[in-house]
Amino acid sequence: MNVPLWVWLVTIVGFVLVIGADLWLNDHKPHAVTLGEVTRWVVFYVALAVAFGVGVWLLAGGTYAGEFFAGYLTEYSLSVDNLFVFLIIMSAFKVPVVHQHRVLLVGIVIALIMRSIFIAAGAAVIDRFSWVFFLFAAFLVYTAISLVKQAAGGEDEEWKEGRVLRWVRKAFPVTDDYHGAKTTVRIDGKRWLTPMLIVMIAIGVTDIMFALDSIPAIFGLTQEPYLVFTANAFALMGLRQLYFLLGGLLNKLVFLSYGLAVLLAFIGVKLALHALHENELPFINGGQPVPVPEVGIGLSLAVIVGVLAVTTVTSLVAVRMRPELAEQSSAITAPPLARTKEEAARLAEEDEKADHHVSAPKGD
Template structure:
């Protein structure tokens, strides 16, 4: 797939325009969006992604469109998992609802910047070293096992990392969010940081951790940097509104981690098989590819991902309904 500089430029300009509109809306009137507003934006962004994929199908071909849709769905599901942690962070630091949009938008911008850097680094590594797929695949399988092992643990067990603890200890932080800015001036003229800064640090470090999972996963779907980047962009767009649209539903998706574990394990195995098929390691089969290793087609990847996430979602909602009936029967 040959992507011209004009295509990259147009994509980046469109991204900046959409982010500017989001910033303008929040900057003019910080608020908690209504269900109608949130659902409208989510439908818009999902429709935009589907339209973009259709454009790829028409102008580039079905393979590129299939890789984009599969990558977008994978990244979207992983981004929804981000929302669980964002929800915990908001609750832990008692962020007022009217400021949560601002936190989410900044978190999304940070995620885009970090993922952009990881995409560039990953593309450069892949271009030079085929064996990096072994590392990516092994890391994804390890992550999947970790999700399975900790799937039943309480999600409220958010552990503050060393940077958050240092910031709370070393920086002069007020107890009030004030107007939602990072700093405020007291009546005595002293400038203090607001808890918003600590929240931003928590969101930023969380974005970094999630980028370590998502970038190897998307490279397991496609090696084309443009598709990797756009799949990530469309997965993150609308995430802010999705947070408010899902609301309490997030807490009911108790089996989502298991679905994500299946997806990550599948992509991890797919990467290792592809690395074996195109092997260049001199100590393995004399540096020749192992042609017995099957190549998993994109349609099968899409089927497995949709199936795993669909089963996890339905099972979660069924469990929530059963638990609710039990609680009502006890009253």
């Protein structure tokens, strides 16, 4: 897939414009989001991704379009599982409801920039060393097994401040309280960081850690850097609204980890087969390609859609039959989602009166 430089530039500018419009429309006046508002934005971002995929199909063919949709669905589904950690971070930092949208947006922009660097590096390495696919395959299978063990053991996801945030707190003074949407304030002639900036960094850094499994996963579906980048970008851009819309449903997706484990294991096997097909390692078949069947993108897309559908339906049915499953999954609750503008105004007023004193979460 030969993508000219001007197409890359137009695509990046397009993403910047959309993110800028989202930031201005939603955050120029901080407010508690409503159900209708979030739903419209989710539909908009999904429609935008679908339109892009159709464009790829018309201009580059069905194979590349299938690779984009498979990558997009995989990245989006992995992101849904990550939303729970975002809830924990928001709760740990007691982020005011009216500012959660901005925190997510800035944090995700940080993650998108860092992921772009990872994608460029990954593409360069893959182009020179095909045996890297063996490492990706092993890592994805290992991650799948870890997800199953964690889900079977009923372990709750925990979050603690890592080295990056501890370094920031050590290098710069941080206030205990929020100061509206400000990321820095001047107190007695001295510049202080606020918890708003710290939590933005936390979201961005956490999402970078999630990229350790999502980037290898999407490279297992397409080796086209342009498709890898756009699939990641569309998934991340729509993640913010999904955080509010699906927040109340996260605890009901009790089998999500199992579904994601199946997807990662499937892509891991697909990568291993591809690595054997492109083999250059001298100790495997004398350094010659191994004639193994490869999994086509059509089958990959069908498996991804099927696994996600089965996981969602079985989770909702199980929770309906046994409500205690949802209660056992997590004590973290989603942010309140207003159904009307009046209710949003009331939530914002209550939130303004709340005490948003933040005690630093403990590090490792």
